[in-house]
Amino acid sequence: MKSSLPKVLHPIAGLPMAQRVINTAQSLDQAASNQGAVHVVIGHGAEKVQTSLKGDDLRWYLQEEQLGTGHAVQQALPGLEGQSGVTLILYGDVPLTRKETLAKLMQEVQDKDLVLLTLDMDDPTGYGRIVRSDDGLVQAIVEHKDATPEQHTITEINTGIMAVKTELLAEWLPKLSNDNAQQEYYLTDLVEMAVSDGKRVSATQPDYAWEVEGVNSRVQLAALERIYQQVQAEELLINGVTLMDPARIDIRGNVQCGTDVTIDVNVILEGNVVIENDVIIESNCIIKDSIIRKGTHIKANSMIDESEVGESCDIGPFARLRPGTKLAAKAKIGNFVETKKANIGEGSKVNHLSYVGDAEIGSGVNIGAGTITCNYDGVNKFKTEIEDGVFIGSNTCLVAPVKVGKLGTTGAGSVITKEVGEGELAIARGRQKNISTWKRPTKQS
Template sequence: MTTDIVILAAGQGSRMKSSLPKVLHAVAGKPMVKHVLDQARHIDEAKLHVVIGHGAELLEKALSEEQLMFVLQEEQLGTGHAVAQALPNVDPEGITLILYGDVPLTRSETMQQLVSIAAQGNLGLLTVHLQNPSGYGRIIRNQDNHVVAIVEQKDASDEQLKVTEVNTGIMAVPTGLLLAWLPELSSNNAQGEYYLTDIIAMAADQGVFIETQHPGCEQEVQGVNNRVQLAELERWYQLQQAQTLMLDGATLADPARVDVRGKVTVAGDVVIDVNVVFEGNVVLERGVIIEPNCIIKNSVIGENTRIKANTMIEDADIGSDCDVGPFARIRPGTQLATGAKVGNFVETKKAIIGEGSKINHLSYVGDAIIGKNTNIGAGTITCNYDGVNKSLTQIGDQVFIGSNSALVAPVKIGSGATVGAGSTITKEVAESQLAVARVKQTNLSNWQRPVKKS
């Protein structure tokens, strides 16, 4: 049976005080609406519809690579009106699941429970009990404890306002029933809008059973209306990620000061210090130590490797027993073999660095292949760019590159070779040769040092 998933994302979000549509504000580095889409895709035979309005062009651009259908709500006349805009594109024999682009952390398991209820011909409604239900529509039940209506706060009586079970807005409905009910909605209420919640009373009047489900926790259905709520949800989400890392075998110096903006896989005995940010897919093998203030993105860090403070690693493969940093920048395409060392203020890019080789300080190595047990002296650069094209530098095993050398690519330096400090190398250096390429030193006696003019 087809499930049409309608995600409401047309609101302006004026309380965010932003030119960016509310649903594009990020939790854990990903737009809220993307969180919703990623979870919704776990539902079998799902077709995704995103209702857009304010900032429609920005949303279409941000989600241009997603497999979904955009539905334009030109006037924002309420949630019932928003869902109605998507109805011409849904399967009348299927199920419609209604989600919200500013409620980012609803789990796919919760969604599936509602879909399963609707598949039996019932209405699946997600509700939650709150200590402070202010602002939410109240769930009204009869003497048999069956749901018979939802009353929005502005329309609720004093007695109804005492109810602590509230509506999350998330529901699954047999589409045929939704097609019959939405045209019957009225805007005769305090907001002058077409409330989707009014279909609950219609269902009850027609004998359709309304089965409620509850989320695993309150934050799973927490919506975002301003930046304070966004920050609160971010910190809660990050704490869950930190707890997962610790349960998987990582020691965190402070669980409140680690951010996961993607997925981190850890083996046992990993140590992560404070203010570390992970982005994309990161793998930390057994025994890895991450010192403070590091950023690691889409990378694999091998066993017993130490990443020292203030290091940034992106799209790299770091082998076992390596030593990286502090203040190193490892750019995309870098590969470090076992025991390699990249020290302070070193930048690498598309560099393959062999087993036991060292680039200890203040160097740039880009578009290079370096063999085993080679030492790159301080201040060395591979001149890989001629203003138009990038070229390769090849350095063999057990090479010694003296400090402050410039290797002008394309160039090859054979195994066992030595390059004298301060050299500019433009030609191939054969195995075991010494290359010295620098201006001859001249010392002048009786030289008059300039003096300041009076």
């Protein structure tokens, strides 16, 4: 990877590759109502890997020397001894294997002893071949360099992913040998042991070849990223979303979309995003961990983060909704407006060049251009309250804590430091003075 970052921490759609593998394994457990632990074998960059990856019941094992795949799994042997059930062996740099494929693997092993995940390739050169008996069971994995001419014609290859009865795995792992040219312990030797012991070895295949593609370079990482995004885009299209260009959307999380949603180009959806029916999202928007209610129109170049946008709202262009923003139905946030921790009532408008933070705004409020809620004194944050029907004149500074009562008005350019009562007009600015004798300065020679 030519990077100081351990390979398995390089991200696919914003999530480290190994984290994707862990999440898939744990979702498989949840679907089956199992309580299995995830045993993570770490080597290069172990400390950074361990602190970066998250999950329930992760158990860590350090592989100080990298002596092959079998040696890696041997490190987890203390966690397997005395256990029953099935052990699923996955790879931190093979990030896109689907839960459905692993579930099929786990189902297959129930009446077998070891099940491999294999793949048919048009050109299997360089890969270990799967040799089967007449009854379809796996008899051996033969490396390309060791294969006979007849075996070279086999197109089924080993991916390395497997499911094994845990008791048998714990029995076989200590018997692995490094008596080979590379002096490494190969996990594939388990197949030979199983067949020698009269155990049943079978294989199953994924629905898509990309599920078993690994990453060893940034080129391969980028290719898998595009595959992942294509799959996400196709799922949205199938579920009734219009994408103006399916190749120019990035999904970096879990997205739920209603029908008749339209998404223009270069939109990024991060974290947990819910988009209801009939929403329009224009180009270059970023939406993260937010809910967008039906009928809302988000105009170009807007950013929405940890916010809830009500029905039929109008956002942007160039709007920024920061965490804690909540808009009621038909609210309007215009161009170059920033909100933070603000509840904005039904039909209220913040149209131009304003900052509204730590604020409670009622319904039918109009916030004039250039308005600022001055919520921070350098140490503490304070709240601004604006009740229903208020009109805030342009370029008003509301110095919190402050309240403007129902149907109140502030004059343009005012600095409001005291409460404005219901229906009152507040003007807080210097009196204008015109000087008729004033002379404009001239440039001196």
